Amino acid sequence: MGEVVVARILFLAIAALGLLAALGTVLSRNLVHAALHLVGFFFCVACLFVMLEAEFLAAVQVLIYIGAVAILLMFGIMLTRNTRGDDATSLSGPWRLPGLVAGLCLFGALVFGINNAVSPSGASPWAGEAARPSLVEREGEPAWAAERRRAVEDMGRVVGEEFLTRYAMAFELAGLLLTAALVGAVALAHRDEVGAAELPPTVEALPADSAEPVGTAAS
Amino acid sequence: MPVNALPMDLRDFLRVAPAVLLSAWGLVVVAADLARYRRRDAESRRLAVGRLTLIGVGLALASAVALFGIDSLAQSDAPRLDRLLGESFASYFSRPDGLIFFGTLASGLPTDVLNVLFLTLLGLVVWTSTAYAFTDDLGEYFALLLWATVGMMLLAASEELATLFIALETMTICLYLASAFEKSKPRSAEAGLKYFIYGSVSSALFLYGLSFVYGLTGTTYFDAIGRVLGRGGHEGLAGNLVGGAALLLMLVGFGFKVAAVPFHMWAPDVYEGAPAPVSAWIATGSKVASFVVMLKVFLHALGPWSNPSNELMGPGWLGVVVVLAAATMTYGNLAALAQRNYKRMLAYSSIAHAGYILVGVAAASVSTAGPEAAGAVLYYLVVYAFANVGAFAVAAWLARDRDGDAIADLDGLARTSPALAVCIVVLMLSLIGVPPFAGFFGKLAIFMEALRQGPSGTRIVLAWLVALGLFNSVVSAFYYVRVLKAMYLREAPSVGGLQRAKSAIAVPIVVATVVVTACGIVPSPLMDLMRAIARPMLTATTLDATAVTDATPAAGATARPRPVAWTTPSRPE
Numbered sequence: 001m002g003e004v005v006v007a008r009i010l011f012l013a014i015a016a017l018g019l020l021a022a023l024g025t026v027l028s029r030n031l032v033h034a035a036l037h038l039v040g041f042f043f044c045v046a047c048l049f050v051m052l053e054a055e056f057l058a059a060v061q062v063l064i065y066i067g068a069v070a071i072l073l074m075f076g077i078m079l080t081r082n083t084r085g086d087d088a089t090s091l092s093g094p095w096r097l098p099g100l101v102a103g104l105c106l107f108g109a110l111v112f113g114i115n116n117a118v119s120p121s122g123a124s125p126w127a128g129e130a131a132r133p134s135l136v137e138r139e140g141e142p143a144w145a146a147e148r149r150r151a152v153e154d155m156g157r158v159v160g161e162e163f164l165t166r167y168a169m170a171f172e173l174a175g176l177l178l179t180a181a182l183v184g185a186v187a188l189a190h191r192d193e194v195g196a197a198e199l200p201p202t203v204e205a206l207p208a209d210s211a212e213p214v215g216t217a218a219s
Numbered sequence: 220m221p222v223n224a225l226p227m228d229l230r231d232f233l234r235v236a237p238a239v240l241l242s243a244w245g246l247v248v249v250a251a252d253l254a255r256y257r258r259r260d261a262e263s264r265r266l267a268v269g270r271l272t273l274i275g276v277g278l279a280l281a282s283a284v285a286l287f288g289i290d291s292l293a294q295s296d297a298p299r300l301d302r303l304l305g306e307s308f309a310s311y312f313s314r315p316d317g318l319i320f321f322g323t324l325a326s327g328l329p330t331d332v333l334n335v336l337f338l339t340l341l342g343l344v345v346w347t348s349t350a351y352a353f354t355d356d357l358g359e360y361f362a363l364l365l366w367a368t369v370g371m372m373l374l375a376a377s378e379e380l381a382t383l384f385i386a387l388e389t390m391t392i393c394l395y396l397a398s399a400f401e402k403s404k405p406r407s408a409e410a411g412l413k414y415f416i417y418g419s420v421s422s423a424l425f426l427y428g429l430s431f432v433y434g435l436t437g438t439t440y441f442d443a444i445g446r447v448l449g450r451g452g453h454e455g456l457a458g459n460l461v462g463g464a465a466l467l468l469m470l471v472g473f474g475f476k477v478a479a480v481p482f483h484m485w486a487p488d489v490y491e492g493a494p495a496p497v498s499a500w501i502a503t504g505s506k507v508a509s510f511v512v513m514l515k516v517f518l519h520a521l522g523p524w525s526n527p528s529n530e531l532m533g534p535g536w537l538g539v540v541v542v543l544a545a546a547t548m549t550y551g552n553l554a555a556l557a558q559r560n561y562k563r564m565l566a567y568s569s570i571a572h573a574g575y576i577l578v579g580v581a582a583a584s585v586s587t588a589g590p591e592a593a594g595a596v597l598y599y600l601v602v603y604a605f606a607n608v609g610a611f612a613v614a615a616w617l618a619r620d621r622d623g624d625a626i627a628d629l630d631g632l633a634r635t636s637p638a639l640a641v642c643i644v645v646l647m648l649s650l651i652g653v654p655p656f657a658g659f660f661g662k663l664a665i666f667m668e669a670l671r672q673g674p675s676g677t678r679i680v681l682a683w684l685v686a687l688g689l690f691n692s693v694v695s696a697f698y699y700v701r702v703l704k705a706m707y708l709r710e711a712p713s714v715g716g717l718q719r720a721k722s723a724i725a726v727p728i729v730v731a732t733v734v735v736t737a738c739g740i741v742p743s744p745l746m747d748l749m750r751a752i753a754r755p756m757l758t759a760t761t762l763d764a765t766a767v768t769d770a771t772p773a774a775g776a777t778a779r780p781r782p783v784a785w786t787t788p789s790r791p792e
Contacts, residue, residue, distance in 0.1 A: 028583055104376070165321060166320065166321040166322075168320060170323065173385050173389055174385055176366060176369060176389060177389045180362070180363060180367075180389065180393050181392055184392075184396030185391065185396070186359070187359035188396060190356065216705070
């Protein structure tokens with residue numbers, strides 16, 4: 001039972017770290033720090049995927065959420081040079097109490113729902129280990145079982161094969177979708193030279209040293 | 220480790236040639252605009268980029284027509300095709316299943332006809348776009364129109380949920396962006412933002428519904444879903460909470476795309492705020508594609524859940540769609556009565572038309588004619604799309620000369636441009652549904668399908684729905700006639716009235732008029748064509764075990780293991 005104890009301790013440690021990172025995302029006043037905490041949280045989720053033996057999902061989580069989404073977020077913060085966040089977007093004064101109540105209600109609903117799903121009668125404990133269904137090949141198993149076994153054992157390969165054969169068109173189309181989104185976003189965000197000349201000088205127009213260096217502001 | 224990927228038939232790419240051409244041409248247009256046309260003055264640059272785009276649309280249209288010719292030849296005269304293309308291509312094109320890319324996309328006559336329709340409409344919309352200056356980013360604007368059309372063509376051809384969703388997103392994301400392109404007007408940005416926010420929420424809900432369907436049936440292919448659900452037996456959806464949730468979530472997604480009440484809130488603001496050609500493309504292209512795929516999903520995949528207990532309010536989607544249709548056409552028509560703005564009026568009128576088409580969707584699922592009943596819906600869609608492209612070309616005219624879009628801006632048009640005024644009259648009469656124009660036959664066909672059913676519990680209700688539809692057509696006459704009144708009974712303003720329309724405005728109006736008149740005076744060719752393509756469109760069979768060994772004996776002989784989702788799942792329920 002030694003490995004079970006190790007697995008449980010590992011889970012608790014990762015979950016605790018994830019919770020801390022999530023709290024840091026919500027509570028930090030500096031947007032860059034919040035984004036870094038978010039990266040930490042994504043990484044903890046990837047670790048949980050590894051513990052569930054979903055290694056491919058873990059790799060995708062790191063590549064897409066940390067590699068793409070979080071970095072895009074950082075670029076967004078840096079390009080707008082707004083590291084301190086907007087006071088108007090954080091709750092203050094009279095709205096704080098209703099917000100707290102709503103959050104607690106959501107928490108209660110989730111606890112109730114998950115508890116019911118895990119142990120409807122309340123009899124079985126919250127903690128438990130379940131082994132993944134056996135992946136050993138058996139005689140006379142149906143085709144779908146063999147297929148599922150292959151997909152679980154070798155997920156990256158199966159996903160890759162599907163992308164390049166059956167979903168080839170959807171895959172290409174996703175590429176077109178991203179191109180179109182990029183082209184359209186650039187066209188929409190692009191400011192005409194005439195319009196820019198009429199506007200008062202913005203942060204970009206100021207000398208570089210007078211702009212606050214991004215990310216060095218203490219929170 | 221052996222690679223046991225399935226061998227892909229690269230000839231499949233030939234059959235999506237129109238889509239491939241349009242995608243590539245979008246890049247050509249962006250590059251040419253940047254490299255060559257940017258230094259010209261605004262007027263000639265707009266015309267040059269528009270002409271370049273039209274060349275691409277023409278090429279794609281030519282390839283679609285060629286594919287149409289090949290596919291119809293494969294059905295009618297296979298030996299001749301043999302001589303023309305050689306044996307290997309000819310046998311490839313005359314394959315019976317009509318599916319490509321491992322069954323994820325349909326090809327064959329239905330797809331070809333729809334592609335020709337989309338490309339013709341796109342040509343008119345692109346031409347309208349050259350009528351007046353509303354954006355400086357011309358290359359990007361035309362490229363987005365082309366790419367939105369790629370999404371529409373693949374959406375109408377999709378036979379599988381993942382492909383469907385990505386095609387849907389390609390179409391709508393391009394349209395979100397294009398609606399915000401008139402940067403000088405704040406309401407254009409507002410339109411883009413509103414469309415984007417409502418649209419992304421509805422897409423998320425739609426995707427949630429799709430994932431429920433996948434979870435319930437274990438497959439994403441329309442045909443396989445239909446067969447799995449068909450095994451469910453008589454009670455079908457009864458007591459199936461997840462299935463009900465999936466149906467409702469998918470209805471939210473489709474309801475948003477086709478602007479059905481109560482998911483219509485975005486439509487008037489977006490149609491009003493977006494540049495007129497973009498509104499035209501949202502109202503016609505995206506609606507046609509969404510309705511086609513809605514027919515496929517609801518009649519083919521979810522057909523067994525339509526009305527399994529043979530009662531209207533029993534478990535099944537028929538009752539929900541009937542209620543949606545009734546609410547949509549009534550609300551759309553009543554709200555349109557109050558509009559003074561031409562584009563808003565067209566928006567509410569297009570909501571009302573979505574209601575009539577939903578009657579057709581409901582009718583097709585219970586009609587005794589089977590899948591062919593969907594032909595009435597397709598006919599209606601074609602007629603509706605042409606009439607609306609013409610009507611929005613008028614909106615482009617108003618925007619060019621009056622920089623506005625009130626119905627009152629049309630005052631006295633009959634005296635300044637009598638020929639085009641007559642064309643607009645024809646379009647409006649067709650939208651009302653007055654014989655002998657095509658709109659009348661579209662409504663007639665849909666309502667006849669609603670009445671053509673065996674003795675069943677839904678018969679009375681659908682008859683009432685038809686009565687409501689007729690009443691609504693009468694109501695709709697009032698607001699369309701307001702346009703005619705402005706043109707014929709009021710005096711033109713002495714200064715700043717509408718100038719002479721150039722070809723960019725006149726051609727779409729005239730073409731639309733010719734189409735609705737010709738299809739109205741001789742409705743049967745188009746109706747027969749639509750009925751003929753409705754059956755293969757709604758019964759395309761997924762390549763399952765037997766079809767694979769039949770169609771490609773070589774692949775069957777090597778006995779490669781096939782991925783799960785390809786076979787009809789045999790999992791214990």
